[in-house]
Amino acid sequence: MDIVALPALLEGWPGPGLTLDGQGQPLALNAGARQLADRHDGWLIELGRWAASGGPLSEPHRSVPVETGSGPGVVEFTTVLLSDGGVLCLGREVTLERRLRHALTESRQRYKDLVDISSDFAWEVGPDGRFVFVSAAGAIGYHPDDLIGRHPSEFVLGDFADQPLPFDTAVGIERTEVWLRAKDGEAACLISSAVPLVGPQGDWIGARGACRDITEARVKGMELAQVRLREKYLGYIVSSTRDDVDPGKTLEIAVGVAVNATGAGGARLYARTGDAFAEAAAQLAMAPDIVEAIPPFLEQVAEQAEPITASVNGYRLLATRTLFRHEVNGAILVWRGDGLDWSEDDFSMIQAIADQVGVAVAQARYQERLKTLSERDGLTGLYNRRTFMELLESRLDKQTGGGSALLYFDLDNFKAVNDKLGHGAGDDVLRAVGELLGTLARPSDLCGRLGGDEFVLWIDRVDEAQSVAVADRLLREAAEFLRPLSASPEKPLGVSVGVAVYRGGSGELAQGLVDRGDQGMYAAKRMGKGHRALSPAFTAD
Known part of the structure; x- marks a missing residue:
């Protein structure tokens, strides 16, 4: 080599x-060598020892470790013997190249090891979409x-046949779920990542990917989600039963939960009294052509501990009984008209709802009894x-015009019944008056009992003539209905009636109207038993 040209070559x-x-x-270092030497000169010493030992004669290439600006690295020197016995060393940094080569070698081995030991599988399909490679585990x-x-489509479950599959993907995908039918006939959920294979002309020639079986995890996840969903739905019913003062609201929530939890077309909740079921709450109207089938179906439901189903005119019914203190007190029924059958989850859910609804039905009945006792x-x-x-006060507030009337009456010769026949017979008379008003009133x-043998009848939206006609009818029917319960023929039971006409918008209060009716009743008494009399008209002070 020309020694004269050497400095220019180095620089x-x-x-x-x-x-x-x-x-x-x-002897001489160019800028690159000086930069490396400034950071660390160990490489320079190693290269010098190698050159002094005659290394360039047997091996023209030498790699030495160096410190680069980004950390440890490797420089590969190519050596040339000079005419004066010296050595020219020209270096090339190969750090990145070696790292890439090492990573590639390592990744290939890692991929091979993972594919070989994995219980899942790697695959490749060809241009016709059929498997051309499946890893050893199958x-x-x-x-x-x-x-x-x-073809992979042979194994895809029907419910997922319309979804994009990783096996025919035209773009790279990651973690896509696909459900396949396994060899034993069970469903298997696989999560797959895949890339398409493209030919020289850009045409699709297949796909390659790897799948991992997550069936067990997915099933457990779905079961857990089902449990959580059940707890959420039942929580609505439980919290409503505990916090809502209106039992009817609780029952409405229960049928709503039944519809949402089972995907039904509608639901009905029935309360049972004796052997008869009566609707207590409903969500969505039931098709008329299945209403007639419900009573006999509920009779079967009451006898079965587990939910039962029936098909009626194309509808699928699912129902189960509700219990309170081990007694059947109702039933909850859901239906659908889509032809789909009920799943085991539906059976489980409707039973869980029924377990809570039994308490709600009992509470609703208890509240109804309390309401009746407090009002009646x-x-x-x-x-x-x-x-x-x-x-009555509410009616007066709402009536801004027109007329209505209050009939205030008590029983004639009632004391004789108590004195001669006893208070039990007197109670029979009072009950009979209740029955009479039940048939007379619209x-x-x-209708109300103010106490003792004093009763009132508010007749909505009538004028004076009409109210008097009702009073006359009350006199006739009371005499006929009550006569058999009289103490004696000499003291026949009957009524004396005071008629107080109310003018809408007059400002008269309920107590004042009742007092006027009472005055009319006493006026009728003075006329003789079995009469009626108009009360004085209301005048504002």
Whole structure:
């Protein structure tokens, strides 16, 4: 080599370069070599020893460790013997190249090891979409030879047939779930990552990927989700039973939960009294053509400890009984018209709901009894004084025009019944008056017992003539209905009636109206028993 041109060669070299004498001592270093030497000169010493020992004669390439700006590295020097016995060393940093080579070698081995030991599988499909490679462990119970040449779609479960599959993907995908039918016929959930294979012309020639079987984890996850969902739904019912003062609201929540939890088309909740079921709450109207089938079906439900199903005119019914203190007190029923059958989860859910609803039905009945006891007279079933006055006040507030009337009456010769026949016979008379008013009053009217043998009848939306006609009818029917219960023919039972006409918007209060009716009743008494009299008209002070 031309020794004269050597300095220019060193300075023009893009990597580290230097010359050494025959004893391995450095003579000249270019900028790259000086930069490395400034950081650490161990490489320079190692290279000098190697050159002094005659290394360049047997091995023209030498790699030495160096310190680079980004950390430890490797420089590979190519050596040339000079005419004066020295050595020219031209270096090239190969740190990245070696790292990549090492990573590639390591990744190939790692991939091979993982594929060989994995219980899951790697796969590849060809241009026709059929398996051309399956890893040694096989997949979903099949040996690799059982899968090679077959199309993945043969194993896809029907419910998932319309979903994109990793086996025919045209783009790279990660962690896509696919459900396949395993060799034993069971469903298997696989999570797959895949990349498409593209030919020289950019056309799809297959796909390659790896799958991991997560069936057990997915099933456990679904079971846990089902448990949590059940707890959530039942929590609605339990909290409503505990916190809601309106039992009817609890029952409405229960049927709503039944619909949502089972995916039903609708639901009905029934309360049982004796052997008869009566609807207590419903969500969505039931098809008319299945209503007639419900009563006999509920009779079967009451006899079965487990939920039962039935098919009626294309609808699928599912029902189970509700219990309270080991007695059947109702039933909950759901239905669907989509032709789908009920699953085991549906059976489990409807039973869990029924376990809670039994308490809610019992509570609703208890609340109804309390309400009845607080509002009704225990002997006649009519409104008691307090409730009647509250309802009457509400009616007066709402009526801004027109007329209505209050009939206030008591029994003639009632004392004789108690004195001669006893108070039991007197109670029979009072109950009979309750029955009489039940037949005489319209749904919009109000009937009450104010106490003793004093009764009131509010006749909604009538004028004076109409109210008098009702009073006359009451006189006739009371005399006929009560006569058999009289103490004696000489003292026949009957009523004396005071008629107080109310003018809407007059400002008269409920107690004032009742007092006017009472005055009219006493006026009728003075006329003789079995009469009626109009009360004085209301005048504002």
